[in-house]
Amino acid sequence: MKNWFNSGSPWIWLTAGATAICVLAVAGVLALTALRGLGHFWPKPVMETTFVESDGSTTRLIGEIREREEVALRRLTEAGFKINTSDAFVNRLLIKLGNRDVTGVDFKWYPEPLIGELTYPKDVITIERREWGNFYGHLKEIKEDGKVVASGPEIFPELKARFERADALFKQIYKIEKYDIGRVNFNLEQLRFEQRRAELKGQVTDALKNDLEARRKLLQTQFESYQTTLQALRNEIGRDTVVAEVMDGKPVEIKLALVADVYEANTLTLFEKIGFYFRKLGEFVMDDPREANTEGGIFPAIFGTVLMVLLMSVITTPFGVMAAIYMREYAKQGVLIRIIRISVNNLAGVPSIVYGVFGLGFFVYFLGGNIDQLFFPEALPAPTFGSPGILWASLTLALLTLPVVIVSTEEGLARVPRSVREGSLALGATKAETLWRTVLPMTGPAMMTGLILAIARAAGEVAPLMLVGVVKLAPTLPLDGFFPYLHLERKFMHLGFHIYDVGFQSPNVEAARPLVYATALLLVIVIMVLNLAAIRLRNRMREKFHGLESV
Numbered sequence: 001m002k003n004w005f006n007s008g009s010p011w012i013w014l015t016a017g018a019t020a021i022c023v024l025a026v027a028g029v030l031a032l033t034a035l036r037g038l039g040h041f042w043p044k045p046v047m048e049t050t051f052v053e054s055d056g057s058t059t060r061l062i063g064e065i066r067e068r069e070e071v072a073l074r075r076l077t078e079a080g081f082k083i084n085t086s087d088a089f090v091n092r093l094l095i096k097l098g099n100r101d102v103t104g105v106d107f108k109w110y111p112e113p114l115i116g117e118l119t120y121p122k123d124v125i126t127i128e129r130r131e132w133g134n135f136y137g138h139l140k141e142i143k144e145d146g147k148v149v150a151s152g153p154e155i156f157p158e159l160k161a162r163f164e165r166a167d168a169l170f171k172q173i174y175k176i177e178k179y180d181i182g183r184v185n186f187n188l189e190q191l192r193f194e195q196r197r198a199e200l201k202g203q204v205t206d207a208l209k210n211d212l213e214a215r216r217k218l219l220q221t222q223f224e225s226y227q228t229t230l231q232a233l234r235n236e237i238g239r240d241t242v243v244a245e246v247m248d249g250k251p252v253e254i255k256l257a258l259v260a261d262v263y264e265a266n267t268l269t270l271f272e273k274i275g276f277y278f279r280k281l282g283e284f285v286m287d288d289p290r291e292a293n294t295e296g297g298i299f300p301a302i303f304g305t306v307l308m309v310l311l312m313s314v315i316t317t318p319f320g321v322m323a324a325i326y327m328r329e330y331a332k333q334g335v336l337i338r339i340i341r342i343s344v345n346n347l348a349g350v351p352s353i354v355y356g357v358f359g360l361g362f363f364v365y366f367l368g369g370n371i372d373q374l375f376f377p378e379a380l381p382a383p384t385f386g387s388p389g390i391l392w393a394s395l396t397l398a399l400l401t402l403p404v405v406i407v408s409t410e411e412g413l414a415r416v417p418r419s420v421r422e423g424s425l426a427l428g429a430t431k432a433e434t435l436w437r438t439v440l441p442m443t444g445p446a447m448m449t450g451l452i453l454a455i456a457r458a459a460g461e462v463a464p465l466m467l468v469g470v471v472k473l474a475p476t477l478p479l480d481g482f483f484p485y486l487h488l489e490r491k492f493m494h495l496g497f498h499i500y501d502v503g504f505q506s507p508n509v510e511a512a513r514p515l516v517y518a519t520a521l522l523l524v525i526v527i528m529v530l531n532l533a534a535i536r537l538r539n540r541m542r543e544k545f546h547g548l549e550s551v
Contacts, residue, residue: 030524037518041280043273044096046124046136046265048247050116054080061115062124062136062247066107066510067094076111083113094510098126098134099246106133107510120266123153125244127254128261130290133511137244140251144240156264162240166256169237176226176233179481184223186482191216196378260295284518289473293502294512298519300474304390304492305459305526307478311394311488312401312458317451319398320405321440327406328413329435341410348403356464359396364388364468384489390478391488393469397461401454408453412446413439441541448538452531459527462496470497472505495523 044064051061070089077083083090091112100106127135142150142159150158195212198204237257246252268276287297323344331337368385376384385391416439424434462470471491478490499519506512 030521033517033521033524037514037516037521038281040514040518041277041284043263043265043268043276045120046126047118048121048124049118051110052114052116054082056082058116060247060249061095061097061110063095063097064136065093066096068092068112069094081111081114083111085113096134096510097247098136099252101132102246102248102250102252106508122264122267123156124264124266125156125159126263126265127242127244127259128295129254130258130260133291133295133508135244135252135254137246137252139242139244141243142240143243143253146241159242159262163256163259163262166237166240166259169233170257173230173233173237176230181223181226181230182476183482184219184226188216188219188223191219193378200377260290285522292506292508293472293498294506294508294515298493298495298498298515298522300477301493301495301498301519302522302526303477303479304470304474305495305523306530308390308394308397308465308492308494309455309459309530311390312397313451313455315394316398316401316405316454317447320402320450321409321447323402324406324409324413325435325440328410329431329439344403344406348407351463352400352461353463353467355396355400356467359392359399359464359468360388363392363395368392387489388467388469388491389489390469390492393465393492396464396468397458400461400464401458404453404457405447405450408446408450409443412443412449415446416442441544444541445538448534448541452534452538455530455534456527459530460496460523462494462500465494465497470494472497472501495519495526499523 044066046062046064048060048062050058052058068091071092073083073085073088073090076090076092092109093112093115094107094109096107097103097105121138123138124136125139127137129135139156139159140151141148142155142162191212195204195208198208234257238255240256241253242256242259242262243251243253263276284297285302286299288300289298290296327337327340364387368383368387368389372380372384372386420438420442421434424438425431429437469491471493474491474493476487476490478487478492479485480487499516502512502519503516
């Protein structure tokens with residue numbers, strides 16, 4: 001036994017076991033996140049049943065069963081429910097009732113012993129609305145301009161056709177509002193800036209006034225034309241309505257202009273469910289959010305996260321590499337350099353919120369305010385760069401991750417053999433040529449290691465971003481079709497902040513919970529994709545210099 005301990009085998013097995021436990025824990029977390037998040041998009045059957053109220057009356061329920069849990073009977077009794085059972089524990093069901101504008105609630109718990117037989121009627125429809133969430137009810141009528149054009153049990157195909165028409169009109173309206181009218185408004189704002197710029201410089205002339213007025217009238221004419229088109233489309237999309245009976249027996253009329261999707265969940269075949277699942281998953285990844293971020297997609301958050309990480313990488317890599325080169329190759333190794341290295345290492349342990357406060361004070365208020373005074377006086381008092389934006393968020397995270405890049409690059413420089421440098425110098429190369437053509441290429445894998453660690457840390461940060469640029473809902477993306485195309489002053493959405501906002505600030509917690517898991521899984525996937533791209537580049541560098549000891 002003593003020899004076995006002295007051989008080091010116990011520590012090898014202990015290390016292997018700890019590693020296996022960590023891997024299993026990570027796999028378990030990812031599996032749970034994927035199950036809770038990705039399962040949200042599978043179509044749920046809509047049940048209909050009865051429920052015995054506290055006063056003995058019976059009400060009808062229509063909705064989706066989302067959860068089942070066991071609770072103490074005493075807890076339900078104290079809540080006013082009368083349950084005749086000798087069991088100490090009973091089950092209760094979380095039912096998504098939808099119809100929030102009618103019932104006032106979206107989800108509600110019901111004791112299972114008080115629920116009657118569950119049925120799944122085929123004529124129950126699920127309507128995903130752009131406002132007020134899901135609607136459940138029995139399809140009764142379809143109206144056109146207030147007149148009934150279809151009724152009875154077999155009118156769903158007619159409803160589907162009219163919904164597709166309304167959805168196509170909605171997309172046309174969205175395109176005109178966001179792109180065409182958005183372009184006109186952008187150009188009008190640029191004209192205002194041009195006039196104000198001329199006024200500040202004292203260069204206002206009659207010719208300039210006439211030119212600005214002519215261009216303004218042309219844009220106004222375009223705007224009025226778009227408004228006329230929009231009004232015609234709104235009249236068209238408001239033509240059709242659907243009437244459905246809710247669980248209390250009352251008919252409710254819904255405009256198809258407000259419907260995002262409609263389907264009969266209880267009649268879907270397996271292949272239709274699979275197609276539905278991937279369609280909803282695609283909408284989640286590619287669409288804009290709605291309903292306080294609890295419905296729709298998260299594309300702006302994905303785009304903002306990736307763009308911020310790329311900007312951060314472009315900023316932190318060259319500065320980190322240059323700092324490491326100076327400290328390792330050029331600076332005199334003494335007390336001052338040792339103090340700087342200690343300071344760099346300590347910076348890696350500073351709380352991220354401190355970087356956020358520094359970014360807000362220095363980048364946003366000081367640097368951004370002065371940039372506005374020097375380059376954008378025509379926009380004042382409205383700030384351009386003097387308010388939080390994606391540029392300041394990227395710079396703040398670049399500072400936060402800079403120590404990681406510096407330390408990794410220094411380690412790589414230290415591992416380049418001295419004989420390589422001496423051989424290059426002996427062949428007539430200067431120190432700069434040796435560094436640029438020989439040392440740095442061999443240090444590339446270490447630089448990429450630092451960048452990988454920087455990406456992993458920056459992509460998940462939330463606290464500093466809340467101060468320097470991230471918002472709950474961004475009206476526009478930082479990248480669009482308007483010059484200069486990349487708008488670094490704009491605020492942006494971020495997956496990490498989206499998780500915080502939906503999980504802890506949402507007014508509809510039960511509806512938001514699956515989206516928290518799905519967004520968290522997507523954030524992990526984004527980080528993995530970015531890291532895999534960097535790892536692939538690093539491996540190519542290692543293959544090129546395979547004679548060098550692995551870094």
